Amino acid sequence: MAVSQVVRSEWTKIRSVASTVWTLSLAVVVTLALGALISALSKNEFDNMSARDQLSFDPTFVSFAGMTLGQLAMIVFGVLVVSNEYSTGMIRTSLAAVPRRGTFLFSKIAVAALLALVVGLATSFATFFLGQALLGSHRASIGDPGVLRAVFGGGLYMTLIAVFSMGVATMLRxxxxxxxxxxxxxxxxxxxxxxxxxxxxIGQFLPDQAGSRIMQVVTPLDDDTPYGPWGGLGIMVLWVAAAVLGGYLLLRKRDA
Structure with a gap:
C-alpha cells in the first residue's frame, strides 16, 4: 500500500471515531475557559500583588493557564489514536494491510500530529487574545517582544504532548x-x-516543565533554569523522539 493511501486511511480512522473528535473539542473548551477565568481573576488581584510579583507578572503566560487541563485532553487524544486499534483488535487488520510497520506508525503519528497542531495553534491564539482582553490594562500585545513566539509555542507544546502520548501508547498498547x-x-x-x-x-528537565518555557515571556526574578524558551522546547522534542522511537522499536519486534 502506498504511503498516501496509508495516510488517507489513518485520517479516516481518526475522524470516524467520535471519542477523538470530542477529546480535541474538549481541549479547546477547557483551555479557553480556564485561561479566561485565570486572566479575569489576575486582573482583579493585580493591585494586591507584592511589588516583586508585579515585576514578574507575565500576562501572556497567565492567559495560557488553561493549558494545564488542555494538555490532559491532548494526552487522552494521543492515547486513543494509537490504543483504540489495540482495544478493538483492529490492529491485526491494519498491520495485515500495511506490513511495513514503520510506514503504518509514522503515517498515524503524522496525521494525528498535524491535526493536533492545527487545533493547538487555533486554541493558543484564541486563548491569548481572549485572556489579554480580560486582563485590560495589564495585557500584552501580540507585537511585544517574545509574545508571538510564546503563542506559536503554545500550539507546538500541545502538539508535542499529543505525540509523546502516542509514543507511550504504542509501547504500552x-x-x-x-x-x-x-x-x-x-x-x-x-x-x-x-x-x-x-x-x-530534575523536574526542570521533564517534558512538560521544559516545554512550557516556550510560553513564557517574562522570566521570574528568582528563576535559575539553565535553558531558555527554545532550549526547553528542544528538551521536550528529545523526550518525544525517545517515546516515538521506543514505540517503533517495540512495534517492529512483537506481534500485534
Missing part, C-alpha cells in the same frame, strides 16, 4: 495502562519534582 502512567506523571510526579527544592533540578 493498553489505553488504561497508558493513561494510568501518563496522568500521574504529568499531574502529580512532575509537579512534585518541580516544586520540591531537593528535586527541582
Amino acid at each position: 493498553s489505553p488504561m495502562l497508558s493513561l494510568g502512567i501518563l496522568m500521574p506523571f504529568f499531574f502529580l510526579i512532575s509537579n512534585i519534582l518541580g516544586n520540591v527544592s531537593a528535586t527541582k533540578r
